[in-house]
Amino acid sequence: MTSGYRVALIGSGCWGSAIAKIVGLNVLNQPEIFEKEVLMYVYEEIIDGAKLTDIINLEHENVKYLPDIKISPNVIAVPDVVQACTNADILIFVLPHQFVKETCEKMASAIKPGALGLSLIKGFVLSEGEGIQLVSNIIKNTLNIETAVLMGANLATEVASEMFCETTIACHNPEYHPILSRLFQTPYFRVKVIENVAGVEACGALKNVVGIGAGIVDGLGYGDNTKAAVIRLGLMEMMKFTKVFLDSDDISVFFESCGIADLVATCHGGRNRLLGEAVVKSMKLRGWAGVDIRLLEKEILRGQSFQGPLIAKEIYTYLKDHEMLDQYPLFVAIHRICTREVDPRNFIECLRDHPEHM
Template sequence: MSDVTVQSVTVLGAGSWGTTFAKVLADAGRDVTMWARRPEVAAEIRDEHTNCGYLPGVRLPDRLTATSDAAEALAGADAVVLAVPSQSLRTNLKSWRDLLPPGAILVSLAKGVELGTLKRMSEVISEIADVPAGEVVVVSGPNLAREIAQGQPAAAVLACADHDRAVAVQRASFNSYFRPYTNTDVVGCELGGACKNVIALSCGMAAGLGFGANTMATLITRGLAETARLGAKLGADPLTFAGLAGVGDLVATCSSPLSRNRTFGERIGRGETVEQAQAAVGGQVAEGVTSCRSIRELARTAGVDMPITDAMYRVCHEGTDPATAGAELLGREQKHEWS
C-alpha cells in the first residue's frame, strides 16, 4: 500500500466540508469527482466551478468535476471520501456499497457517534462496506471549511491503523495551505472529532449568556478532560487528545463564529428555541445536537462521567434552561482535577 499513488478521488457529498476537501485534493494535483445528491448542485460545481449554497464566493479548481450519478462518480476511483453527516452515513453507504471500486481507500470526513449502535464512523463504514475497520482513514482536526476553502493555512490528522493507507491519503492531500499529519489512533481521533461538537455547543451557550474568556477556557479544558476520560476507557492513546484531533479541533470549533455548533449554542444561550437555532445555521447539520445523545449513551455504557455532555443533552433534548445547566455544572461535588 505504501507504493500506491492516489490520483483519482471521488468525494461523496457536496456540503461545506466535502466541497472544501475536494478542493484540497484538486489543489494537491488529484483528479477529483464529486457526487451531489441534487443535479443542479452537481451542474453548478461542474460548469461554474462554484458551490454557492455552501461556499459562496469560493472558486473551485478546474480539475474538480461533479455528477449526481453515483456510479459515474465512483468509476475507477483510487480513494473514496465519504462526506455526509454522521447519522445519514449508514443509509447512504448502503446505496453506494456495490459501486465502490475494489481496493479503493475509504476516507471518512464524518464526525459523530451513531445513534442506536453507538458505533464510530469507521466502524459503520467497516460494517456496511465489508472492509476491515483498520483500513478506513479518518480525517480530523481544526478544519473549519470556509477558512480552508479560502486557502488559509491549516493542518489535519489522518488516522488509520494501516499507516500506509494514511500516508497515501496524506500525499494526495498535501498542498501549499493544507498540511496533513498521520496517526494510528483511530479511536482517539474519532472520539475527539465527535465530542468537540458537543463542547462547542456549551461554549456557544456560554457566549450567548454573556460569559467571557475564563468561562470558555474552563469549558474547553474540562471538555477535553471528559473526552480524554472516555477515550482512555475505550482504548485511545491519551496523547491524541493533546494533538490536532483533540485540543486543536476543540479550540477552533469552540471559539470560531464559523462553527455551526458554537453558533447553534449561542442562539440557545440567547433564549432561542432549538428550531430557531437550527434555522440560524442555515439548515445545515449542527452535529453536536445529535451527538450529545449518542455520546452520552456511550459514556454511560462505558461507565464514564461526562458532565458537560450530559448538560448539553438536557438542554437540547429535555428543555433545561442553559443558565440552570451551567449553575448545576458549577455546583457539582468538588474533587481533584484529574479524578
C-alpha cells in the same frame, strides 16, 4: 507508490466543498500519482431554478454551501452516488453522519476491491441493538474496505480561504501514509499522519458537544475565563469517555490537531458554538418553549444540520445505558439543554458544581 489513483468525494457541503478545492488541485498537480478527474457526489437541489450539480460544473463553485470559493474544474459534481464511487481507489466521505449507513448500502455493489475509505465525518452513529459506533467502522464493515480518518482544527471557511492550519490523518496501514499526505498536504493545510484511527475519530466527535457548551457561555454573556473552564472540563470528560468507550489509555491524540487544537477552534468559531449561543438568544427572544433547533438550522446554516445535538444524544444514550450519567455532568447538561429539559441559564451551576471541584 503506485500511479493512477482515482479519487472520489462522497458529500459536498461546506466542509466537503473546501476539501474538494484542496483535493482537486493536488490531484491535478500530481498526474504521476493520481487520475485527473475527481467525481463529487452532490445531493441534488434546485437553486434559483437550476440544478446544484449543473451550477457547480459550470461555475466551479458551490453557491449554496460555500459561495465565492472556486473549486478546480477537474472536480465534477454528480447526483448519483454509485456513479461517483465506481472505480474509485480512494473514497473521501464528508456527509452528515446520520446518512452514512444508508449511503454506504447504496454504494456497496460498486466498490472497487482494495479501495481505501477516508472519513472526514465528526460524529458517532447510534444503531439499534448495536449501540454507539464509530463512523469509520460503519464504512469499513458496510463496504468491506479499510477506512482511515481525517480530523483537526479545520473550520471549513478558513480552510477554503487558505488560512494556515494543521490536520491529523489516522490510518492503520502505514503503506497508505505517503499517498494520503500527497493527496491533502498544501502550504496552508499541513498534514500529520498517525495510526490511532479510533482515538482521532472520537476526538472529532466529542469536541462538537463541548462546542455547544462554549456557545451557551457566550449567549449568557460570560467571558473568556468561563469559556476556558468549559474547555478544560470538556477536555477532561472527552479523555475520560474515550478511555472507557475505546478501552484505551493512549492520550497522545489529544495533543494532535484533532485533539486540543480542534476543541479550541470549535469553542471559539465552530458551528456548534454558534448553536449554543443561538439557543440562549432564541430563548431570550421567544421564550424557552420557542427554541427550535431545526428553525435555527434554517436561519443560520443554509439548510445544513448542526451535528452537535445528535452526537450529544448518542453520547447521552451510551452513558445512560452504562449507568454513567453522573460521571459526565457537562455532556449530560448540554444534551438536556438541546432537548429543552434544562434551561441554559442553569449551565453555570453545572460548571460550578462539577465533580472536578468537589
